[in-house]
Amino acid sequence: MRTIIFVWAVLLFTNVHAQETIKKFEFKKGEVLDILVLSTVENYKELFENYKKTAFPIAFEYTYQPQPGFRIEKLTLGNNKADNFIFGKWSNKEKREGFISNIAKRLPDFHQQRRGLFTYFGLAYYEMSKDIKFSINIKKYNVVTSFWQRDSKSLEAFYKNWHKLVIASGGRFILQLEDATSPLGYVYDPDILCIVEWETAADFETFEKRNPLSKYTSLKDVHQFTID
Numbered sequence: 408m409r410t411i412i413f414v415w416a417v418l419l420f421t422n423v424h425a426q427e428t429i430k431k432f433e434f435k436k437g438e439v440l441d442i443l444v445l446s447t448v449e450n451y452k453e454l455f456e457n458y459k460k461t462a463f464p465i466a467f468e469y470t471y472q473p474q475p476g477f478r479i480e481k482l483t484l485g486n487n488k489a490d491n492f493i494f495g496k497w498s499n500k501e502k503r504e505g506f507i508s509n510i511a512k513r514l515p516d517f518h519q520q521r522r523g524l525f526t527y528f529g530l531a532y533y534e535m536s537k538d539i540k541f542s543i544n545i546k547k548y549n550v551v552t553s554f555w556q557r558d559s560k561s562l563e564a565f566y567k568n569w570h571k572l573v574i575a576s577g578g579r580f581i582l583q584l585e586d587a588t589s590p591l592g593y594v595y596d597p598d599i600l601c602i603v604e605w606e607t608a609a610d611f612e613t614f615e616k617r618n619p620l621s622k623y624t625s626l627k628d629v630h631q632f633t634i635d
Contacts, residue, residue, distance in 0.1 A: 430475040431542045432494060434535045439503040441495030442584070444479075444529040444595055446488070454524045462520065465513050469506040470498035477543070477634035483550070484620060485630035489527050492551060492634050500534045507590045518592065529595030531587035541582050545635050548605040549581070552620075553597035553630040561625030566599060569618070576614040578603045597630070608633075 434440050448454070463471075476493035497503040510517045521528055543549055556562035573580070581602040589596040605611040620629050 427475075428546050429542050429544045430477075431540070432474060433540045434496065434538070436535050436537050437499050438535050439497040439500055440533045440535060440584070441493075441497070441503075442531045442533075442587075442595070442600065443476075443491075443493040443495060444487070444489045444527070445491040445493060445525055446527040447490070447525055448523070451524060454520070458520050458524055461514055462510070462517060465510060466506060470502045471506070472496040477545070477549075479632045480635045481633045483615070483631045483633065484552075485628070485632075487527070487529075487630050489529065489632075492632075495532075497532075503532055528593055529589075530593040531584075531589050531595045531597065531600065533584050533587060539582075543581060543602065543634075544604065548608045548611055549634050550603050550605065550611055551632055551634055552601055552603070553595075554599045554626060555628040556598045557625050557627045559598075562598060565623050565625040569620075569623075572618050573603055573614065576617075577610050578605050578614065580604075602634075 472495070474494035474496055476491060479490055479492055482488060497506075514520075554562065554566065570580070581604050583599065583601045585599050587596040587598075587600070603611075605614075620626065620631070
C-alpha cells in the first residue's frame with residue numbers, strides 16, 4: 408500500500424514530479440483544487456488500468472489536470488487510515504461539477520469501479536478566490552491537519568491562537584484551505600485544512616506535546632497525518 412502513490416503518479420504521467428524533492432503547485436483564480444484522501448485494494452493494478460482507460464479521458468475532457476501526490480506516512484490524530492494524499496486541478500468550478508454530474512451518464516459503472524478499486528475515497532474541492540503558488544519539500548516534516556468545527560465562533564478563536572503557536576514554535580504554513588465542497592458518497596469536508604512544514608519530526612512532536620489538539624473542546628473532529 409505504501410507504494411501506491413508512486414504507481415498513481417506514473418499512471419498519470421507525473422513520474423517526474425514524484426522524483427523531485429520539492430513539488431510545486433500553482434492555481435489561478437477561479438481554478439479548482441482537489442484534495443483526495445485515498446486507500447486502494449491490494450489487487451489495484453489491473454483495476455486501475457481499466458479505470459485509467461475509461462474514466463480519465465472523460466475527466467481530461469472536463470479539463471482535469473493531474474498533480475503530484477504523496478503517500479501518508481504516519482497517522483498522528485484521528486482514525487482515518489488512508490494511504491495517499493493527492494492534489495488535482497480543474498479549470499473552473501463549472502467543469503469540475505460538470506464531471507461529477509455527467510460521469511455516470513458517460514460511464515455507467517464509474518462509481519462501481521471506484522468502489523472496487525478504493526477502500527476509501529474522500530474528496531474535497533476548493534474554488535480559488537485568488538492566484539496561489541505553494542511548494543512542498545519532501546525532505547522536511549510535513550503535517551496535514553483537517554479540522555471540523557463544533558461551532559464557527561469557537562473554531563475561529565481556536566484556529567487564530569493555534570496558528571500563532573505553530574509559527575512561534577517554528578512551523579511554516581504551506582497551504583490553508585477553507586469552505587470545502589464534497590460530492591455525495593465521497594465526503595471529506597473539513598472546515599479548515601492546512602499543511603505545516605516543520606524542520607524535523609522532533610520539532611513537531613515537541614510542539615504537539617505542549618499543545619495537544621485533544622485539549623481543545625471547540626473541535627468536533629480532527630484528522631492529522633504526515634506526508635512524504
